[in-house]
Amino acid sequence: MPTIVMTPNMTKIDGALKKKAWAFIEKLSTGDDTPGLHIEPIKNSVDPRVRTGRVDQQYRAVLFKVQGSGTEAYYVLHGVWNHDEAIVIAEKSRLSLNPVNGVLELVREDVEAVAAPSVPTPPAADAPLAEDGANRSLLAARGITLLDLLDLGIDRPLAERAVAAVSDDDLTAAADLATDRVIWQGIALLEIAAGGSVDDVRASLDIEREGVVTDPDSDDSMIQALDRPASRIGFSVLDDDELRRAIEDQDFDTWRVFLHPEQRRYAREHRNGAFRLSGGAGTGKTVVLVHRARMLARADPTARIVLTTYTRNLAHALKADLLRLDPGITLASSPGAPGVHVTSVDAMVLSVLRSRGDDVAEDVEAVLGEVTTEVGSRTEATAWKEAIDSAGANLQEETRTRSFFEGEYALVILPARIRTREEYWKVRRPGRGTKLDRARRSDVWTVVETYRRRARLAGSLDWDESAAVAAAGLDARSERLVDHVLVDEGQDLTPTRWQFLRALVAPGPDDLFIAEDSQQRIYGRQVVLGRYGIRIVGRSRRLTLNYRTTAENLAFAVGILSGAEFVDMEDADAVSAGYRSARRGPAPILLGAPGLREELDMAAQLVSAWLSTGAAPETVAVLVRDARVRDVVSRGLRDRGVRMREVDSGELGTGLPVVMTMHRAKGTEFLNVLLFGVSASALPSRAVLSGLSDAERDDALLRERSLLYVAATRARDQLACTWSGPQSPLVPSLS
Structure with a gap:
């Protein structure tokens, strides 16, 4: 059976032509003499290895036949073009080895x-x-x-x-x-x-120096060069199983095959402890994580591996990516079973709590100082406000907010497993900003006691309490349920969730692999891993090459972050310097409107224009700040003849463009994206900033910037922003 080698051009084929291209590949995989292929050499070409093959009456594939000393040939697929263009490209394309470093190159002489x-x-x-x-x-x-x-x-x-x-x-x-x-x-x-x-x-790029090629003109040398890391940027050899899946699925992106050598190294190398991989949006952190999960599973089929993230939607996306990469991989139903268990952190926490039965009472006591087995329901979101109203008469102004108590509880009290007023008097509060003497701590603790008492009467725990209790139970029993934990979007996790993940796996080789970008933190507060038992100790690297977003869109998105100071998960400055894109495209479109009606008119025209190009409808998205605006946009566009699918949870679906909140868009990508309603009244959100202390307000503003940054980096090709009234101060101008 011939060996098929893919190049990036093959991932750019869309529509009905993709099916025809796969039919061509299926025939080619059985041999170049299969009827209907019409594999033909090109006269006067710069490379005698070049061929063209018939995809249909209009389109031809350009490929190279590399025979080598084996019985079966290698076919390097360059791309599919209109007949006449394919002939010109074939005449001017050559496959060769770089004379300096031996990297395989496909050069367009034209x-x-x-x-x-x-x-x-x-x-x-x-x-x-x-x-x-x-x-x-x-x-x-x-x-x-x-x-x-x-x-x-x-x-x-x-x-x-x-x-x-x-x-x-x-x-x-x-x-x-x-x-x-x-x-x-x-x-x-x-x-x-x-x-x-x-x-x-x-x-x-793992590029070697001189002396790597003995016979640069031989086919065997070219086949050997396919193993060089830098060669794999532009060439991917498909094994029999991958080729079969590709043909069955007719999906050129099934395996995410083109990894930068640096990405491949992070996916495959073994490490002596916890490792942190940072990088801006679109730099391939999730791709690395999925490849690493497969590598660990293949290296040891009995290994217990957890692949996790903050939200259910992102966990579903991780599982889909893993199955695209390897449909035969063993998926574990629980964190203690062999295989890869893919789920959200909170779902894992609940699984561990339920597995404890009545014994969970001991774990609750270790964290909260009370004995109860009622841990199945979640504390209401209004509970802190009610506790403040009931017991917060003596609170100072800067501590009389739900935001302060949520932060103090999640960042200080629960991670330290504070159970009494006396313990709270003594605990350190790094990074909290608001200073509290003993008297003010006592006033705060009175509200905390009220919050806990009401929750126990209701038989509930909040999410951070649940994670703290599950972690305490695992620690007390020295029970390590898994061998490897891989975390995506780590910047959004809270301290007790990190304590839970730390408790899942024993410290040691390949224990924790964390992918994060602190400039995409849109949920939780800033966390320093070392404070919660996770020691990186120099095992930290950053990806900087963006594969998703064009250089124009990336410059615009980085402009959103400009002037703000971000801190990473090791308490160092998080910077966007050095981020660059491997793609170019059109400049973002910025459109202001006098009112909502006119802005909806603009949105309808933009979406209709994108759809008229023949792009699949689901590759077009409108992103908004909140669910209320999502509903307004959906109705407004429908009234203007543009049907949209409103997306909250679950799959995005196909057949219609989508409208969703910026939070829900995390982990997605689209060809064309419209950021609707980026006005001064919407971003930053007045509701989010209302009633906050100065320190809390600064952090909330960072999250608002990050949210807009996340939304802007969902676009692969065209990004547009519209607003009515004054433009948001977070939207940068185009230089």
Whole structure:
């Protein structure tokens, strides 16, 4: 059976053509002499290995046949184009090995690689820097020379263009050109443009130095080069099972096959303890996590693995991604069974509590100082307000809010398992902002006692109490239910949930793998992992290359965060510097309207225009701040002839564009996204900020910025924002 090798172009085929392309691949997988394929060499081509094959009467596939010394050939699928265009592309495309580092490359000779006339002549390797800063080469100013780029393996015309760049736009243009020509070289230049050194690029792409290829022109050398990490950026070999699934599912994205070498390393490497992987939206943290779950399961089929996150919707998405990657993987029904258990943290907490039966009373006493087995229901959201109204007469103004008590309880009292007033007098309160002497702590504790007493009478626990009780029980019994815990969107978890996850698995090799982005924190308060028993100790890395969002949309989204100070889960500054995109696209659209009616008119026109391009309806989304606006938009667009699907929980569905809240959109992506209602009255939310102390208000403002950032990074191609009245101050202007 021939070996099929995919390139990124094959993931860009949409609509009915995708089914025809898969039919072509299915035939090709049995041999190139299968009737109907019409595999033909191309005369006067730059590479004798190139072929075209018939997908239908109008479209042809461009592919390379690499025979090697084996009995079966390798077929490298370049893409599918209209007949005449396919012939031109086939004539000008070649498969080759980079002479410096042995990376397999698919080069389009028809993509211009020389420096444009407007680009200055590159300086000599040892030339002094120009005195005039306006004409100074950016890379020369950083000590990066033409020889450095050539030694990395960058083609000379691209390297010359890069070292001649005197502005960020020039350097980014060189990276874009390289991406169009040879994908790994484009990514290398993007990393350098973002501030990375040549050694950084060599390490992240796992690029070897000279002497790696003995016979660069042989087919066998090309087949061997497919194993090089940098080659895998642009080529993915499909095994028999993957090919079968791909053909059956007719889904080019089934396996998320194109991993950056750095992503692959994080997915596969073993570590001696807890590991934290951070990165901006679209940098592939979740992809790494899913691949790592499969790697651990394949390495030890008896291993008990948990793959978890904060919300049920995100947990469902994780499970779907894992099954797309490996439909045969063993899914565990509980956190103590062999296989991968995919669920939300809160669902796991409830499972552990229920498994304890009446013995849960001991665990409740360890946390709350009371004995009860009634832990099945959740405390009402109004309980804190009622406790404050009942017992908070002596509270100072800055502590007389539900927000203060929720934070104090979740960040201080429950993690420390405070059960008495005396214990609360002594406990440390790092990061809380509001200072409390003993008398003021006593006033706070009176409200806490009232809250707890009312909850016990109702037979309920709140979510943070539930996690604290479950963690205390596991700790008391030294019971470690699982071998590996993998956490997605870790920035949204509260301290007692982290204590619960820490209690699930014994400290040791590959125990905890945490994916997080503190600039996407839209639910909980800022947490420092070391305070809750999770020691990272240097095992922390950051992804910076965005694969989802275009450079234009990414710049806009990062602008939302501009001027705000974020702190990561190791109590260090969380920065967006260095984030860059591997894709270009249209600039975001910003449209203001005098009133709601006119804004709805704009929204209807935008959505209708996107649908008229032939894009699948479910790839279009309208995102709003809250459920009330979601309902207004859905009715308003329907009245204007545009039907939408309102999404709350569950699957997104197909056949209609969707409208959902920005919170619900977490973990999703769409081709085209409209952020509706980004006005000064909606973002930041007045309801969220009302009645907060200065410290709480600052943190709430960060979450509002993060929410808009999350929403803006859901768009793959076109992003649009509309508002009526004054524009939100969180929306950046387009430069």
